[in-house]
Amino acid sequence: MSEFISNVLKLISGSIIAQIIAIGLIPIITRLYTPEDYGLFSLILAISGIIVVFSSLSYQLAIMLPKEDVDAAHIVILCCILIMISSIFTGIIFIFFGDFIANILNVPKISNYLLFVPIIVFFTAIVSVFTYWNARRKRFGTIALAQSSNSFLSKIIQIGAGIGSASLFGLITGYFIGYISAITFFLKGFFEDFILFKKISRQRLKSLAIRYKKFPLFTSWSTTANTISIQIAPLLLVYFYSPVIVGYYTIANQVVQMPMSLIGSAIGQVFFQRASEDKNKTDNISEIVHGVHRRLVSFGIFPMLLLLIIGEDLFALALGTEWATAGLYVKILVPWLLLVFIASPLSTIFSVLERQHIDLSFNVTLLISRIGVLCIGGVLFDPIGTLILYSITGIFFWGWLNMYLLEISNIPYKDGLIDYLRYFTYGSVIAVPLILLKLFYSQSVYLLVIVGILSLIFYYIIIFNQDPLLKGFIIEVFRGVKDGN
Numbered sequence: 097m098s099e100f101i102s103n104v105l106k107l108i109s110g111s112i113i114a115q116i117i118a119i120g121l122i123p124i125i126t127r128l129y130t131p132e133d134y135g136l137f138s139l140i141l142a143i144s145g146i147i148v149v150f151s152s153l154s155y156q157l158a159i160m161l162p163k164e165d166v167d168a169a170h171i172v173i174l175c176c177i178l179i180m181i182s183s184i185f186t187g188i189i190f191i192f193f194g195d196f197i198a199n200i201l202n203v204p205k206i207s208n209y210l211l212f213v214p215i216i217v218f219f220t221a222i223v224s225v226f227t228y229w230n231a232r233r234k235r236f237g238t239i240a241l242a243q244s245s246n247s248f249l250s251k252i253i254q255i256g257a258g259i260g261s262a263s264l265f266g267l268i269t270g271y272f273i274g275y276i277s278a279i280t281f282f283l284k285g286f287f288e289d290f291i292l293f294k295k296i297s298r299q300r301l302k303s304l305a306i307r308y309k310k311f312p313l314f315t316s317w318s319t320t321a322n323t324i325s326i327q328i329a330p331l332l333l334v335y336f337y338s339p340v341i342v343g344y345y346t347i348a349n350q351v352v353q354m355p356m357s358l359i360g361s362a363i364g365q366v367f368f369q370r371a372s373e374d375k376n377k378t379d380n381i382s383e384i385v386h387g388v389h390r391r392l393v394s395f396g397i398f399p400m401l402l403l404l405i406i407g408e409d410l411f412a413l414a415l416g417t418e419w420a421t422a423g424l425y426v427k428i429l430v431p432w433l434l435l436v437f438i439a440s441p442l443s444t445i446f447s448v449l450e451r452q453h454i455d456l457s458f459n460v461t462l463l464i465s466r467i468g469v470l471c472i473g474g475v476l477f478d479p480i481g482t483l484i485l486y487s488i489t490g491i492f493f494w495g496w497l498n499m500y501l502l503e504i505s506n507i508p509y510k511d512g513l514i515d516y517l518r519y520f521t522y523g524s525v526i527a528v529p530l531i532l533l534k535l536f537y538s539q540s541v542y543l544l545v546i547v548g549i550l551s552l553i554f555y556y557i558i559i560f561n562q563d564p565l566l567k568g569f570i571i572e573v574f575r576g577v578k579d580g581n
Contacts, residue, residue: 176225
């Protein structure tokens with residue numbers, strides 16, 4: 097577990113400064129672009145995100161699994177070939193049917209911007225493949241630098257474009273330039289491993305494609321269903337309401353998920369590598385799963401409580417009063433987002449144990465339920481009522497997934513529930529002063545935010561002190577002992 101935490105911290109410590117800067121730049125971006133701009137941008141990313149899943153047929157998840165690196169290199173090349181074909185095919189579709197697709201979505205103004213979709217698909221998918229390859233090679237420092245560059249540079253470009261002339265074009269341009277910068281960091285490692293890629297053979301490529309056929313047959317469809325179930329919200333919200341509502345929803349998700357994904361994605365990448373290794377060596381992953389689950393719960397609980405208490409105040413102060421509605425959306429969505437933060441990094445267990453068919457069933461059922469909930473809400477309720485139904489659906493499904501992943505890893509339900517109860521109790525006690533301040537002195541927004549930040553710091557001090565391994569590595573990171581390579 098100590099090596100696991102070390103690798104996670106290499107990812108986190110190597111990118112945390114850039115991530116903090118990127119998060120700090122969001123208030124500038126929200127003052128340059130309107131909620132409608134963000135809503136339209138979210139639609140472009142929603143469409144691109146769905147296509148990205150198909151682009152490599154989920155073979156990138158198989159990069160971790162072969163015992164020999166040369167076999168993993170074959171899978172990398174297979175992914176790149178599939179991504180190229182998918183991007184070209186996507187470009188042809190949007191050249192001829194862009195206007196038709198925009199009209200179906202009830203937002204004809206995005207038709208000209210749909211031509212950017214194949215470019216976004218290509219770079220996003222390639223970065224995903226290189227990320228898994230570098231995780232297999234344990235270059236977690238490189239991954240951290242690539243992620244940092246992506247996050248930071250995309251925001252800088254978006255701000256520069258917004259100062260000149262704020263438009264959807266500036267948001268899109270910043271997004272894919274960020275991914276281009278990430279690729280440049282991965283190329284060094286790619287060239288270092290060139291000897292492995294020189295051994296590529298067509299026959300072995302075909303053999304491995306067949307060996308890992310469960311990924312295109314099950315995982316790709318499962319991931320597609322999961323991606324659509326995530327992206328269906330902006331697509332249906334714009335259909336029933338407006339791009340402005342989608343803009344509020346997008347910012348609500350982005351502001352919460354950026355810091356949480358910094359931890360969650362780092363843990364997920366290292367967890368997949370370590371779980372695959374443990375499965376090959378001992379056929380037992382219960383220890384690593386429970387350790388990761390406990391730490392994810394401990395990291396996620398208090399930020400959820402903080403947003404539930406002062407979400408609207410934080411958004412109005414940080415992003416501008418125009419975005420206060422997004423803070424209300426966060427309060428509705430945050431219980432579901434917490435469960436996603438905890439279960440999502442662990443969901444690679446399906447790939448490690450080769451139970452992709454269960455993952456497929458879960459995501460298809462989740463997709464169907466979300467479409468139903470959003471359509472019912474769109475017809476019968478206002479955006480708030482629709483998002484409440486949407487969040488409740490997410491809580492039910494992701495809560496079940498969390499418990500099921502523990503079960504198939506041979507961890508009793510009660511151990512997982514104890515993790516939640518323990519850290520929720522800690523968080524609730526620490527949040528008492530903030531709750532009292534909100535109830536009796538809510539007009540002082542600055543004081544609420546200051547007390548909230550101090551409470552957050554105090555909570556994490558307690559968490560780190562209770563985890564000797566994590567505490568030790570945190571101290572080493574801040575002392576500069578760890579170089580992030």
